[in-house]
Amino acid sequence: TTAGLTVPRLQPATAATLAAGLPTTASTTNPVDLAGGGEQDFSSYGRVVDTLLASGEVDAVLLTGFFGGYSVKSDELGRRELGSALLMADARDRHERPLLVHSMHHEAAPNDALRRREIPVFAAAEDAVQALARAVRWRSLPAGPLPLPPPAAPVAGDDYWSAGTLLE
Secondary structure (H helix, E strand, O other): OOOOOOOOOHHHHHHHHHHOOOOOOOOOOOOEEEOOOHHHOOHHHHHHHHHHHOOOOOEEEEEEEOOHHHHHOHHHHHHHHHHHHHHHHHHHHHHHEEEEEOOOOOHHHHHHHHHHHOOOEEHHHHHHHHHHHHHHHOOOOOOOOOOOOOOOOOOOOOOOHHHHHHHH
């Protein structure tokens, strides 16, 4: 992508595991599209995140869409989405890989629960992608201090003109 990230093609076994818990209209290549699976079964969010992070085929998961939006419809849907948020956070903790979320309802209670678990939730998908790209760039920096440049030539004089030459 233009952000410098790659979206790897998932192995057939991973795609089959994902497909087993999603509607037949879902896409299980990559990016994965739940195709309405989330509202049919809120736990599918957690299963998809867990499957992807466990696969070893991705370094991180970026969930984008309507997550959290059902919680404003009813308390029951809110409880179900909150449960799904906790499943996603548990999967992130278990596999120790990053999970980022973009939601059109980023301020909804289930997304607050994700933030409390230190999972970033973004209002704009572009911001989530940029955050992930920056994290990748930051992580690729060398560990420890950078090497020093070669030593400069010794200072030959201590007068005004020598100082000017040294500063050039």
